[in-house]
Amino acid sequence: MNALLTSELRVFNQPDRFVEGWYWLLPSHQLKRGQVKAVQLLGRSLAVYRGQDGRAIAVDAYCPHMGAHLAEGKVEGCALRCLFHNWKFAATGECVDVPALGKPVPVRLHLWHTAEQYGMIWLWTGEFPTQPPPFVPELEGIECDSALGTHFVHNCHPNVVMINAIDAHHFNTVHHLPLEIVFSAKELNPNAIEFSNTTRGGDSRFIRLIRPFYQTAVTYSLCYWYGTVGTVTLGPDRLHFYILFALRLLEGGKTEGQTLLITPKRSGIHGWLGNRLLLWLTQQVAHYFGKGDTRIFQTIQFNFKTPTKADHSIAQFIQHVEQQKILSWETWHEIN
Ligand code: FES
Ligand SMILES: [Fe+2]
Structure with a gap:
């Protein structure tokens, strides 16, 4: 067998890259309905919240208005409201309320696919999941x-x-x-x-x-x-x-x-x-x-x-x- 030198490998054991897939975010029970939390995953800052319908939603952490961290915000129904100027974002990521204007602006949060399995919230790091979350x-x-x-x-x-x-x-x-x-x-x-x-x-x-x-x-x-x-x-x-x-x-x-x-x-x-x-x-x-x-x-x-x-x-x-x-x-x- 030939040596598998680390320097020749594209992704195995590399500190700056990873395989597209499902990664664990947070144990399910640590995110109650109406809670929002900050999670760092693979170099990215995320805000993860659970709306009143029980679904876990994961979005890029920084508000598209001025960059406040959305995990400081508040869950309202199935939406998330930023703490800073109170913009509100629906579970689709869409901005649905800007209080200072009395109407929304056409921006949206980047939403990531999540799933729950074996008591864990998982996130798919690509656009659309091509596989189910890991199972035995x-x-x-x-x-x-x-x-x-x-x-x-x-x-x-x-x-x-x-x-x-x-x-x-x-x-x-x-x-x-x-x-x-x-x-x-x-x-x-x-x-x-x-x-x-x-x-x-x-x-x-x-x-x-x-x-x-x-x-x-x-x-x-x-x-x-x-x-x-x-x-x-x-x-x-x-x-x-x-x-x-x-x-x-x-x-x-x-x-x-x-x-x-x-x-x-x-x-x-x-x-x-x-x-x-x-x-x-x-x-x-x-x-x-x-x-x-x-x-x-x-x-x-x-x-x-x-x-x-x-x-x-x-x-x-x-x-x-x-x-x-x-x-x-x-x-x-x-x-x-
Ligand atoms: S930074 Fe979020 S509403 Fe202004
Ligand atoms: Fe071992």
């Missing part, structure tokens, strides 16, 4: 319960954090898991790639212990969206755990992330209670996952100088990321 392939179309896991900041690029989960060798070296993993990769669409373990796990004592819970391969699969969101599926055949790692690039090539814990909805009060326990268990699994790597993320200077056969999945991931539509930090304009 196994749970497509299934109603789910979810909970917020951990919020974190790492001193390296989101892409570098993401490849950790398919770095099969490091399970032995960092996490001391006596587990043999070989992935097969499948592109689900131009923005999503799934890596699934194909082995029975090896022949350690640990594997002999968990073997009865698996018919064939030991379940461990990852689905990556836009190179910065990763869903993990693992656990015995009869009880899968689902963790979503939602990352976003910070200034200087760093990472801000939030984990989401997910499980299919179960009916009745017992289903509800059972799910609380399951989500708590999922958090323990997620915790175990994160443990050990934090130190590495603090100091790594990623440079894939000497890839080996064991790094094959990482190389596949990089290639998949490189083929996607690339946008520039702050302007969100396409880079060719």
Whole structure:
């Protein structure tokens, strides 16, 4: 395998660009009806509010009149009113009231597409979404319960954090898991790639212990969206755990992330209670996952100088990321 020098890559591990896609803005419960908040995303300042109809609306932050930050403003019904001279903007972005004139002026806010999934508000960084918000392939179309896991900041690029989960060798070296993993990769669409373990796990004592819970391969699969969101599926055949790692690039090539814990909805009060326990268990699994790597993320200077056969999945991931539509930090304009 050839070296994949960081300097030759178009978007992977680059601090000033990113893949067009859905990015996490804010946990849904942190934006109540009638609230407006400021969010920084990929170099852009946004104001995000929830109107009385319950929809989350995301707009560029600065008022087209004189540039006041709209997160200082007030939600009125489904519209947003700027604090400074009280111009009012409808949920379509259109200016609908200028009090000093007694009529609106023909300007509008730039509106971004939002969606809510797994208890998170997501934003599409392009004009029109070409994909749905990130989902766990196994749970497509299934109603789910979810909970917020951990919020974190790492001193390296989101892409570098993401490849950790398919770095099969490091399970032995960092996490001391006596587990043999070989992935097969499948592109689900131009923005999503799934890596699934194909082995029975090896022949350690640990594997002999968990073997009865698996018919064939030991379940461990990852689905990556836009190179910065990763869903993990693992656990015995009869009880899968689902963790979503939602990352976003910070200034200087760093990472801000939030984990989401997910499980299919179960009916009745017992289903509800059972799910609380399951989500708590999922958090323990997620915790175990994160443990050990934090130190590495603090100091790594990623440079894939000497890839080996064991790094094959990482190389596949990089290639998949490189083929996607690339946008520039702050302007969100396409880079060719
Ligand atoms: S700056 Fe917003 S109304 Fe004037
Ligand atoms: Fe790890």
